[in-house]
Amino acid sequence: MKKVALFLPDGVGIRNYLFSRLISNLIEQKAQVVLIASLSDKAIEEAEKVHGLKFEVVQIPEYREGILEKFYRELENISRLRVFQRKLKNPTIIPDHEWGHLTKYRGIVWFFYFFIRFISNFTANYSIIKSINNRYLSRVAKSGYLAGFETLLNEVKPDVILCTHQRAITASPLFESAKKAGIETATAIYSWDNLPKARMAFRAGKYLVWSQYMKDEVLFYYPDINPDDVVITGTPQFEFYRQDELLMSREQFCTEYGFDTNRPIVCYSGGDRLTSPYDQDYLEDLAVAVKTLPEEERPQILFRRCPVDWSPRFDHVIQNHADVIKVVDPLWAFEKDEAEKWTLTYPLFSDVKLLANVARHCDLVYNVGSTMAHDYSMFDKPACYINYNPENSNGTYSVEKIYKYQHFRSMPSSEAVIWVNSKQEIAGLVANAVRNPQQVATQRKAWLQKVILHPVTEASGNIAGVLLNSKS
Template sequence: MAASKKIVVLVPDGTGVKNYLYSGVFTTGEASLVLLHNFDPDTVATLAQHVPFDVEMQLPSYTEKKREKFLRELIHLSRIRWNATQVKNPTIHVFSRHNARTLKQKAFYALVRTAARFVRSYTRILSLEARYAAMLRKNPFYHTIQDALRKQAPDLVFCTHQRALKAPAVFAAASDLGIPTATVIYSWDNIPKARLALRADRYLVWSPHMGQELQQFYPEIPAERIEVTGTPQFEFYKDASNILPKETFYARYGLDPDKKLICFSGDDVRTSPHDPKYLEDLAEALTVSGMATSTQLIFRRCPVDLSGRYDAVLKKYPNLIVPMPPLWHQRAIGWSAVYPDYEDVKLLVSLAYYADLVINVGSTMAFDFGMFGKPCAYINYDTVEDPNWSVNTIYKYQHFRSMPSPKAVFWLHDREQIASVVGTALEQPETAIREWFNTIVAYPDTASEQIRKALL
């Protein structure tokens, strides 16, 4: 079949690899693909085994000017404040925090906060965004990428991650050349956090719920530019070939087929800084209750968490906790410097299939394990006193308002309840996770096809 369209697929970092390059979105050969990326040659060679792209182009280097950064941060803070007011949810302000360490950084963000006080209307936010867009067009990066796009002359530019730093200038360059643009919204929680860095002709969203959020927080985007396509990440669970044979899976990690498998899935350091203590609480509860003789505790860390913060806990419970690290390639620390191996898709699918329960702090892993009807328990107590972090804030985040019932998951309200709640979840695993999933995700079986139709 001859390719009907030429599409530039902008993959600014590793986060979009799994969902959009390993899924079925671009595997049919119906489009001529140009991979626009930030990867090294070895990564590109790996991706070429899964995606039939005709051309690959390295994204040019981008130096953000101080005035650009100031405007970008001012817009983000102003939107955060506007969003929080719109939905009367003060927890949204958490996402405007910055880990400023040096005096210079602290002064910079103090100046941003001062300037934000004078942004008193949504019209003013849009005016700032127009200034930022004009400023991007003066950056040498814009001209370099525009020349590259002019040479390729694609029919469409598609972005796999809407918050990447380089993406706005790429989309501005495409727009000025008259090239249509489309983007996905990468994660279920991105929109209230003001994580829409670029402007596109079309926005492909997970569900009608996400489409409504996009219109609520970005009212300038016409409804006809928003298309509900679903997200491909849940299709992997429908493909039986992604489930490793039980003998292989159990032997590889030294698992006991006669024991129940409990997975603790960690988050990144900033999102959930006290995960090691929660893992320790869980291991201790299983040990003291005697459940350690009938269970194994699998630990899957966050792919970008390369720290040694769990080492002491793993050393303390070597016969109970089984580390099962993600199979991601890591060039540095941070989401922009890692990408998954396809074998990690199979590892996670197999883990969700064979495990009996997953435990974490408010993670979408609840949906992953729910694909096989496995329950999730959300941790809902503070294990240490921390003035900058609390579960009392976490579960008030805007995206948790989409949960139709608290029965979607089990809840660990304090460490004394761990053993009893885990026991109940293992014996009576039914939850209302499917109702919540149906709110968040449309087309879970055919998202790749829906996205492909939208792009072609």
């Protein structure tokens, strides 16, 4: 019997892996599953309810990154970004990760990051970057915290470890300890936009990716990784949309959330305050626009906020347009530590069901460049991408810059989504999209299939196969 350890560094790993069929696939193949977690008991209990079983859980040991480890990791990151920017001729790769966030630091911390960015002008070369990475891993391997990870692995004795997010800093000492012990390791690439951001904090034996497109990205951005170690598995988060037991009828959905079954529903999918600071203005523009349409065909707006943004910035818009906007909040848990700081947010399984039904029963998703375009494509629904700057941004915000981000170059053509280039276009574009969905965003399925391996229902089985066929 193989023993598989899943390391869950954040709450989203619960949704994508613990809630998915990965666990049942492993158990069906007689594997023993143990969770190496930094999650709370409540989060684990939520996953246990889904599968009707009790997990073996061990908590991740304490790890505090040393100053030299942090220096090498940050230097590798920005050096890679400089290389990517030059090779791809895409200036958006660096600014959001370099000078922009320096303004939030002061004193010696500001100097630390400034110095790294200055040095990176001379280290933007793959051979130098490889040397920096080796130094980083060597420092991690000598860390005084490593003993705790070695003790954990001696007690658990897993055959293979899967980390559900390639950015997790705590995975570095865990995987270095596993390497010493001869334990196989794998990591999942968390999202379709992570690789161009140089967000890989450690090295694994296997890298699990969504598609051939993402595998090509790994090998482009990390030429030192062996192609045989990058495995196309798909991602479990899209399997939920194919689970009939989670889906409601339109009548059930509309009755439960107060919608008229005879009128179309447009989902405004909110972003967080940092990446989409003018969402409240865009929501108001949409509400004003749909009110100009004839009442009998006027779309209803379902507003789903970003799960980590519970600010009051939308309140006045929702109150002023309550006749067309209905709020359907995400069902996430927010837990605090003893210092009353938020330490963990994670979706409840009921939110998995909710999101699947929102995507199924809304006729259109409307937002600023969200991954939700792919989620709605699972039900062959089009997406509207907002492509104009709000009037009150005063030149401090550029939506055009967002769509120049590297991951949007994966679009097979501009016809993958509907582009809303001005407020004046909203009513006509939305009305046409809900009336003639097959005539708009005609490349949405091609984009989905390029980014995510199909059939999506096999992702959990593929991942289980990689873990159970490791050398151990």
